Amino acid sequence: MKNWLSTIQANKRLQAIMIGLYIVVTFLSLYLAQKSVIAFLLLLASLLLLYFTTFSNRIKWLVAGLVMVVLLPFAASQGEAYQSYMEVATLVGIYIAMALGLNIVVGMAGLLDLGFVAFFAIGAYTYGIFATSQANNFMPFGHYPLSGGSFWVFIFIGCLAAALFGILLGIPVLRVKGDYLAIVTLGFGEIIRIIFNNLDKPVNITNGAMGLASVQPPKLFGLDFMYPSQFYYIVLVILLVVIFAVRRLEYSKIGRAWKAVRENEIAAQSMGIHLVRTKLMAFAVGASFSGMMGVVFAAKQTFVDPTSFTLLESITILVMVILGGMGSVPGVILGAALVTILNLQVLTELTNWLNQLSLNGVISIPDALSPAKMQRFIFGAILILFALYRPQGLLPAKNPVFKKEDLTDTSGHPPMNAGVQKEGAQHVHLDS
Amino acid sequence: MIEQVLHTLPQVLIDGLALGAVYAIVALGYTMVYGILELINFAHGEIFMTGAFVGTAILLTFSGLGWITSMPAIITLVLVLIVTSVLTGLLGMGIERVAYRPLRNAPKLITLITAIGISFLLQDLVRFITELKNGNYILTGPNLFNKQIGIEASSILSVFNDASVKSSFFIVLGVAIVMMITLDFFVNRTKWGMAMRAVAQDRETAALMTVNVNKVIALTFFIGSALGGATGVLFAVQYGTIDPYIGFILGLKAFTAAVLGGIGNIRGAMFGGILIGLLEMFAAANLPIVSHGVLGAEYKDVFAFAILIIVLIFKPEGLFGKVTVEKV
Amino acid sequence: MSLLRLENINTFYGGIHALKGVTLEVNEGEIVTLIGSNGAGKSTTLKTISGQVKPKSGTILYNGKDITNTPPHVTAFDGIAHVPEGRRIFPRLTVKENLEMGAFSVKDRKVIEERMERVFHYFPKIKERLHQKGGTMSGGEQQMLAIGRALMMQPKLLMLDEPSMGLAPIIVEQIFEIIHELNEEGMTILLVEQNAFQALQIAHRGYVIQTGEIVMTGPGQELLVNEQVREAYLA
């Protein structure tokens, strides 16, 4: 087995053939078997396989791009489940971005944040309020709703608003450490939600519990974005930006400062690191990703209400980060994708299937145990199993490994990040 | 304005104390487990909930057998408390064994995941069993201590309105106080309590002192969960109706209380719990009056959390927590 | 008669092979020292004996009993006290409580009091600090407390991992004196030291460990004058 693996690792051509074959086969099966969730998931899994290959980063990105931009939507678009797959894919993207944001705060800077969804809410409401007639209630000038064209600007506004709140939250709470911080952020998250839920009085800003309905869809060149298949691309672009940003930050002065603060605050300070500023930056950057996605979420749902931003939501995002592997960008992406797909697609499909069986009398399930009601149970069980069998996370964080040549003065000028190689490239864990 | 607040004050205090006592004992459970494993045992709220269900189930069985009327209520209660706390104590130990112990050397936060997983499992399990037996997962137990007792607060100070208390209030408060004193004594004055604290600080070295670490941790979980379960019973007695989802919000509040008091600190948890209960009740009753109608009762949690945050900003180790300047 | 015997012990940390077939022996009433450079496996040897890490293969006999896979709280109960590297004081217990933890398996309060007096006899400084939290003591104070705590167990075999580390010379002197004294009173001692010079001086026998292997053994005085040892460790 080990032998076999190392042969594959050594031979790039073999890898190329295998991954190519895999993509083609899963592509075709999704193309042909339109309703098969399995085919959809398998095609997605090609990205995971790709991650384990030893190709250069550039090739990996290219292939991943091809799969995400062309193959996946195209194969899915051939059939009826298209929009629902794209809906799932879009939500996956949204959650990945949020999880990556939280990963900066929790995974890299080591600040446990249990109220992270607040920033998502801030993004969503920023757009929701101005993209419905709601803003007329308190804005003395302007004519609302703003047109869908403003959506693009709002992505940035949402990003900034969330970052600002990240800093505002950070300034007072950063005196507090460890699990105390967790509870303070939790309190902050709840405060934000409760305020949004109640800001229909004295001035109606958020429309309270009734939520904001009929949020303007984004508009570009006269085209309305209405379908998940369209949002999919918006999310993909933002996600790409986010991943690049995170990657770059991770191996930079800033990323190192975050990790240093996580590992040992006193030593970090003694290295000249401004503790508060570094933590604030983690809060702000993490929050900004959520803010952007909040805007997208509001536009996609066309409806914003406080129930989407509960504590459970924050906890779910945290679960994604921890499950994926704290501090590990690929891990967190995988964690977020898994949890979201599990919740939205796999569990639903599974319960539908069990339901069908029981309605058709194939199996008999007491009503109390009706599969539709057992989703939490199953989800809980899966969480426990994952945690027990992969306590370090699905793809644990890895430190950058440098080549000695790149560190001594004799070498030429390697291209960007050429020196940064993931260790995983050397040890393929196909057994995982 | 002040006058209005004062009118209801006696009643608000009593209601706040009742709720606060419940928070306080649940907070004790959080604090104990946190103290020893530095783990926010998210499942603790669900253990509390399970305790409430187990207790109610026993009570319902008793009343089915006609025992409730034939036995003094207080004896029934003590019996139910004991049985339930033993059961939930064992449940807590089981959870520790299955879901936490294997991860003891794993990164700290991963246990948070199993804790959340256990919460979900317990919620659904209890729901399932109750629904199977009862057809509905909302359960209402028999009334035990329902007598209303009037308190003539107006005779103390004329601005006060009279208040009334359910007799269960005294039970809840009494049991809470007894539990706290016992626990405080146990942890701070006994050998096993010292072992617990030692294990909390350095497991490996505690083992070198002949302490069986697994046993101590299991014991901690047993006590913490037994407390949680017992509180569940008290809760059911005080509020009558329970459902499988009561653990979440209550657990959250209780944890907040534990933090407010200084997590890991037993007196702190107790104090924090009562304080949060009082604050919440006070806010719900008076926020609209004090804010001239701008903030409604629905802001009570904002109020409670804001106080928590303010306290922690000025005293980051919680009200009773000791400042531990790290020795550099 | 040998009190403790390690036979062909192999210990791993994940993929790291830390002990490679270590065999060593400690006789009743002896002071045996284990010297070696950084990362040689000295601490690992002690941890393997006390059960903190489990060897992959090999056997450990103590008092004729196989304790190879015995968990640490049981080996401690059996009379092996291990003073770990880096002191490992319970930082938020008071000094007194730290000492009491050492006598955890003792039920009789009187015995505990007696032993505590004995600790005060060796380390009068500790007595002044009884109610201070362990964590706020200075490095040297903590080291004394750690040894004192182990003495509270009144062990048959006392294993000390670098007891002189970070101590003032005068205290180091004292500590070696105390080790000597304890030994005179009949306690068997396994001493891990960087301070090879002093360790070998008081030891009956010594072992030299290098990257997980015992490379040399002999009476303390003999090793002290051994050319190779001098060059590698005493320079």
Add this chain to the structure above:
Amino acid sequence: MSILTVKNLTKQFGGLVANSNIDMDVEKGSITAVIGPNGAGKTTFFNMVTGVYQPTSGDILLNGESIVGLKPHQVTRKGIARTFQNIRLFGAITVLENVMVGMHTHLHGGLFSTIFNLPHVRKEEKEARKEAYRLLEYVGLESLFNEEAQNLPYGAQRKLEIARALATQPKVLLLDEPAAGMNPKETSELTKLIYNMREELDLTIILIEHDMKLVMEISEHIVVLDHGEKIAEGTPDEIRNNQKVIEAYLGKGAAATAS
């Protein structure tokens, strides 16, 4: 000319006086040792100089400028670096990254220039990596640069602390028991390293150490603390023969080894 001047420095922890009215002058370019019994207040002294603790009273002047009240990161920026008695490395990141964290104040990549990977950031990073590697070579850890710091043997961790401190480009370097846990051979290598650093890197070094061989061999000036008070000060020879110091600290044996 003195680079660091301490006046009347006092620190109390509750009732405990850990440092009491300490006066000290450190010559630029010198190696000064602070010795004293355990609990004498040596580490506390370092903690005040580096801003980790705030003094109860007294003043600390760096090149004539008071640094009391500054936060640790500000003190570092002023040019004082330190190592810790209880090793405080960034355990989960690599040895090379540990050193690069030390360069924090000398790198200029901001949030946006990093995200957009601007050329100057790229260049700076590359240079930083090389510089970090050079520092590792300097202390003799170059072969371990890709290891996680927490997996290093103890002695190597001590050296890494030194390399990391050097990366901040300090003028004054404070070493808290750098030789603890090293055997005599390793200690003598370290002694050479410290000596060389002072010579080659234009440093002023203050060190706390209990290894008298090292202290006496290397330092030009020795300050002795006991119970928070300065009980003696002088050249190694003076200290070695100071009766007070022998009684409180050296003992007869060490006084002998030290000579």
Add this chain to the structure above:
Amino acid sequence: GCSGGNKDQNASNGGSGGSSGSNVIKIATQTPLSGGSATLGESIKLGAQLALEEQQANFEKLGFKLELVPYDDQGDPKKGVANAQLIGADKQIFGVVGHLNSGVAIPSSEIYEKYSIPMVSPANTATDVTDRGLKTVNRICARDDFQGPAGAKFAIEKLGAKKIFIIQDKTAYGSGLAEAFKKGAEDLGAQVVGFEGITVGEKDFNGVLNQVLAKKPDLVYFGGLYTEGGQLIKQARDKGITVPIMGGDGLDSSTLVQIAGDAVKNVYMTSAAGLTTATDAGKQFAEKYKQKFGKDIESYSAYGYDSMGVLLKGIENAIKENGNKLPSRQQVAEGVRKVQEYEGVVTKVSFDEKGDNKYAKIYIYKFDEAKYPAKLEDEVSKQ
């Protein structure tokens, strides 16, 4: 016919053209099957299931096979929307019965509209559900701007309330209803002495009740669901608040009585749901339901049943109009909207141009004893 069903599914998995030749018609239900309001959510599902099963034979004759696909929206809008996408994607689904919560129905129905899947709501009373003018959205129950004022009218005219304290649960439904009631009450000249919110999921409402105590109203109105409602009623009575307490259709559940026990006396409730057992058809339905599922009906069980009935009626009409061939979703949606004078077990149904039911009524109940269902006091039809 179980194996047949499986084969169909396999067929559609195998070839992309599978659905076009299929004669399977699936109807989805989307209600909370887990979480706090699952009792009601499930009762709708079961009611709908009963109706569907009864119609299976009928559709078999037309050459179609009916299947039910129950979805759990968990009372969560996000989940509802994601499910709606799944529903939209399943070309064999021709209609949705749901939701329970207006807050979920509103965003989810935006998706149904995109896919032209008709939705018939048994229970969503919020005005925004149909006021957005979606072609696919219909409901057979009344609206909150009818329910609220109707309750207010009763409270003021029949119960003589002048000072009213309103409590609501801060959900889309509870807020909406409470606001509507407030407006109705103020229009009729009553004084609203308090308008406060509580938190769903909590059990202790003494704080707000202390306010009630201080304000001494002569009626307390609660906008919210039975779980909190029951607890609130009990605690109010414990506190000696003896004035009538009134609530909306959210209280309309047997569980309310279970929770509140004797305290439920002197509680009034408006509901969009009629008394199922008032008619013979209703009684029969209740019996069948009990027999099949071993449970008593809930307020909205029959509405689930009737919603499904209306939906199937619309489909049947569409099939017939389409020459007994499988119609398109648009056709079905139009067919459903066109349903007129449908006689359900609890309500007659005719949709107006917005999708509201012309025959929807508000029923006013009173609890005289701890027994469910309560006594029907009054029936209010639209003007």
